[in-house]
Structure formats: structure tokens, C-alpha cells
Amino acid sequence: MHTSALVLLSGGQDSTTCLAYALAKYERVETVSFDYGQRHRVELDARLQVRSKILRNFPAWAGRLGNDHLLNLAVLGEISDGAMTRDMVFKMEANGLPNTFVPGRNLMFLTLAAALAYRRDLRVLVTGVCETDFSGYPDCRDDTMKAMQLALSLGMDRRFLIETPLMWIDKAATWSMAEVLGGVALIDLIVEHTHTCYLGDREHRHVWGYGCGTCPACGLRARGFAQYAAARPQSPTKPASA
Numbered sequence: 001m002h003t004s005a006l007v008l009l010s011g012g013q014d015s016t017t018c019l020a021y022a023l024a025k026y027e028r029v030e031t032v033s034f035d036y037g038q039r040h041r042v043e044l045d046a047r048l049q050v051r052s053k054i055l056r057n058f059p060a061w062a063g064r065l066g067n068d069h070l071l072n073l074a075v076l077g078e079i080s081d082g083a084m085t086r087d088m089v090f091k092m093e094a095n096g097l098p099n100t101f102v103p104g105r106n107l108m109f110l111t112l113a114a115a116l117a118y119r120r121d122l123r124v125l126v127t128g129v130c131e132t133d134f135s136g137y138p139d140c141r142d143d144t145m146k147a148m149q150l151a152l153s154l155g156m157d158r159r160f161l162i163e164t165p166l167m168w169i170d171k172a173a174t175w176s177m178a179e180v181l182g183g184v185a186l187i188d189l190i191v192e193h194t195h196t197c198y199l200g201d202r203e204h205r206h207v208w209g210y211g212c213g214t215c216p217a218c219g220l221r222a223r224g225f226a227q228y229a230a231a232r233p234q235s236p237t238k239p240a241s242a
């Protein structure tokens with residue numbers, strides 16, 4: 001029976017929902033993120049906001065939320081020239097993958113997270129990867145996760161469990177999951193403090209949070225929120241007209 005977990009927390013909607021999932025399930029939860037020269041520091045700032053708001057506003061979870069770890073992965077910036085690390089315009093490549101794809105990124109995240117989990121005596125890794133995302137990153141697929149779980153468990157001679165609570169659900173269902181886990185207070189926290197926009201826009205506030213409103217990440221988040229809000233009979237966060 002597992003009692004502790006390490007959550008890969010980027011500061012976005014998905015990983016924050018995963019953090020809530022882990023806090024509801026495990027007695028001790030630590031978080032890890034990676035600094036690889038993201039174009040926007042706002043994402044790394046968002047995750048600290050998320051942690052501090054949970055500590056302040058969710059007393060049942062605050063006692064479970066343990067250490068935070070930030071690992072430097074600047075080497076990814078040396079390898080990659082994709083849109084996530086340089087100032088490039090988001091577009092789809094001929095191979096069907098967006099130019100935000102950084103080869104091997106998620107494999108490195110999981111490997112380093114497992115190494116950290118080993119040191120911290122944590123056996124469960126929780127990550128917000130999802131096969132239903134538009135992007136279809138191959139390093140976020142279920143088969144990849146299962147292969148990584150096996151490789152990491154064999155390579156470190158320790159049985160790791162990689163949990164992916166969002167793998168088969170869409171963005172609307174992710175909002176719903178957050179509400180089930182933490183009520184409207186968690187929805188409000190995610191809207192206000194998590195960050196998704198590829199352009200790092202923290203100026204324009206929408207019912208679903210901050211963002212440019214036009215990049216693919218904003219579009220996905222906005223559509224998911226609209227579907228979630230429309231399905232809710234009496235939502236305090238329901239947009240007046242959307």
C-alpha cells in the first residue's frame with residue numbers, strides 16, 4: 001500500500017489537478033519541476049503560487065504537502081530549438097507533431113523524478129500526461145508511461161508506480177475532476193493561479209484564467225472550461241455569455 005508520492009508539478013492546469021489528486025490520496029506528497037530555459041518564467045512562478053495557496057486554503061491537504069524540488073535541466077535548451085525554449089511561432093510540423101515537441105523531454109523528466117523519488121523514498125510518480133491532448137506527444141502516451149515504469153523499476157531495482165490520472169480524459173473532465181477533488185475553491189485556484197498560455201500572457205483575464213486567448217494551449221483550456229461550465233447546473237464560475 002503506497003502512502004507517499006512525488007508529483008511532477010509544472011504550474012499548469014493539468015499538473016495542479018494531479019497535485020490535488022495526490023493530496024487527496026497520499027499522506028505525504030512532494031513536488032518536482034524542471035527549469036530548462038522555458039520561454040516564460042511565469043510557469044515556474046505559477047507552481048509556487050499553487051503550492052502556497054494550497055497550504056493556505058486547503059487545511060486538510062496542507063499537512064500532507066512536503067518538500068518542493070526544482071531541478072536544472074538547462075541542457076534541454078542546448079539540444080532543442082523548438083517553440084517551448086526559443087522565441088518561435090507555434091506551428092504543426094510535417095510529421096504531425098507541433099514544433100513545441102522537445103524530443104525526450106518527458107523521458108528525462110520521469111528519469112530524474114524517479115532518481116529523486118528514490119532518494120526521497122517515494123514510490124509513486126504522478127504526472128499529468130494525457131493521450132487525448134491535441135498535440136499527441138509520443139512521450140506522453142500510455143504505452144510510453146508503462147515502458148518507463150518498467151525501465152525505471154528495473155534500472156533502479158525499486159518498484160515504481162507511474163500514475164497518470166488524466167491519461168484518458170479531456171480538458172472538460174479535468175476541470176470536473178478538480179471540482180470533485182477540491183470543490184469550487186480548487187477551481188478558483190486553478191483559474192487564478194495556474195498557467196497554460198504558450199505566450200506567457202498574464203495580462204488578459206478570462207473566465208478560465210490568464211492567457212492570450214488565441215494560442216493552441218489557451219484554446220484547449222478555454223474550450224474545456226466552457227464545456228465544463230455549460231454542464232454545470234449552477235456554476236458560480238460559469239461564464240455569463242460563452
Ligand code: ZN
Nearest residue numbers: 197212215218
Ligand atoms: Zn495563449
